[in-house]
Amino acid sequence: MNRLGEKIAGLIRAAGPISVADYMATCLFDPDDGYYTTREPFGVKGDFITAPEVSQIFGELVAVWLVQAWEAIGRSAPVTLAEIGPGRGTLTKDIVRTVARIAPDLAANATVALIEASPRLTEVQRQTLGQSGVSITWHATPASLPNQPLLIVGNEIFDALPFRQFVKADGKWLERAVGLDDHGQFRFGIGAATLDSDALPPGWDNAPDGSIAEIAPPREALMADIAGRLVRDGGAGLFFDYGHLRPGLGDTFQAVRKHRSEDVFDNPGEADLTSHVDFSALAGTARALGLASHAITQADFLLGMGLLERAGRLGENADAAARENISAAVERLAGPEQMGGLFKALAVLPKGLVLPPFRNAS
Numbered sequence: 001m002n003r004l005g006e007k008i009a010g011l012i013r014a015a016g017p018i019s020v021a022d023y024m025a026t027c028l029f030d031p032d033d034g035y036y037t038t039r040e041p042f043g044v045k046g047d048f049i050t051a052p053e054v055s056q057i058f059g060e061l062v063a064v065w066l067v068q069a070w071e072a073i074g075r076s077a078p079v080t081l082a083e084i085g086p087g088r089g090t091l092t093k094d095i096v097r098t099v100a101r102i103a104p105d106l107a108a109n110a111t112v113a114l115i116e117a118s119p120r121l122t123e124v125q126r127q128t129l130g131q132s133g134v135s136i137t138w139h140a141t142p143a144s145l146p147n148q149p150l151l152i153v154g155n156e157i158f159d160a161l162p163f164r165q166f167v168k169a170d171g172k173w174l175e176r177a178v179g180l181d182d183h184g185q186f187r188f189g190i191g192a193a194t195l196d197s198d199a200l201p202p203g204w205d206n207a208p209d210g211s212i213a214e215i216a217p218p219r220e221a222l223m224a225d226i227a228g229r230l231v232r233d234g235g236a237g238l239f240f241d242y243g244h245l246r247p248g249l250g251d252t253f254q255a256v257r258k259h260r261s262e263d264v265f266d267n268p269g270e271a272d273l274t275s276h277v278d279f280s281a282l283a284g285t286a287r288a289l290g291l292a293s294h295a296i297t298q299a300d301f302l303l304g305m306g307l308l309e310r311a312g313r314l315g316e317n318a319d320a321a322a323r324e325n326i327s328a329a330v331e332r333l334a335g336p337e338q339m340g341g342l343f344k345a346l347a348v349l350p351k352g353l354v355l356p357p358f359r360n361a362s
């Protein structure tokens with residue numbers, strides 16, 4: 001077992017099994033050995049590749065949507081252009097470049113802000129954006145963003161926040177916990193906490209014993225923070241994540257290291273831990289606070305924003321190898337079996353507003 005594994009095992013020996021949420025939070029954010037605090041997760045040499053790292057087109061299309069949103073909310077000035085969970089800073093780099101080109105009015109009136117929990121990644125973002133020519137402020141949470149209209153984006157941020165699992169046993173939902181077996185290895189067990197079935201979507205009450213339900217209060221709390229601010233100051237949000245549009249039962253806890261999935265207990269702090277994001281829960285949180293929210297697949301978002309046209313234009317002046325790369329990126333970002341179908345896009349906007357390519361029905 002590695003050093004972080006020993007530390008978590010020590011906690012369990014001292015105080016008993018811990019929740020899946022506490023296991024995940026410790027693996028990702030332990031100050032000395034946590035995944036986001038100490039590792040380089042992204043890219044070919046890292047553990048996984050995210051959409052902005054696949055191609056600049058992703059950030060360009062997001063920028064076009066943000067410009068459209070800014071116009072729809074009345075071209076507020078000043079306005080904050082923010083990204084939450086920026087990783088290496090690539091998405092903001094592409095957004096800033098594109099906005100400067102297509103909407104100089106927005107660029108002139110925008111304050112760029114990054115919200116990042118990891119001090120190490122904050123440094124990486126400083127390097128990525130050092131040459132961008134805009135001044136940027138960093139924030140540990142959305143609370144310290146300036147009090148003015150906000151355009152905010154996030155890619156793969158909600159799935160990095162902890163979630164809880166409950167197992168149906170003897171007709172009750174009991175919290176799934178992480179404990180130790182007789183050999184001192186991690187194993188799943190059942191903890192004491194119960195879940196009131198009122199907290200779950202209708203119909204889950206009848207789930208058979210052994211079913212697993214997932215809820216993610218920290219994700220909904222983050223959405224509530226952002227939505228509350230959008231209601232107060234005006235603005236819009238756009239978020240992408242791996243997840244489902246409708247609530248569903250089942251265990252989606254997963255670990256990814258070096259581009260492969262592995263057991264969540266194999267290498268604590270050395271693998272990315274995630275679970276599917278429940279978009280209906282996030283949309284419901286935003287609506288309850290008085291916003292409109294719409295969700296579609298990432299493929300529908302990117303194709304609707306002109307992915308193929310933009311890829312074609314980039315390809316015009318490129319050589320055969322570069323064209324090959326562009327079409328591989330399009331497939332990866334929008335292919336139905338790839339990110340296009342697995343990832344979803346969620347827009348949150350002032351009530352009554354719906355912006356293409358989102359539709360009112362979703």
Ligand code: SAH
Pocket residue numbers: 036042050051052053084085086087088091115116117118121140141154155156157160161
């Ligand atoms: N958006 C980037 C990185 C996604 S990984 C990309 O698409 O490449 C998740 C990012 O969210 C990391 O930068 C991680 O440090 C950050 N993060 C995780 N929890 C956070 C929180 N509560 N607040 C802000 N950032 C957080």
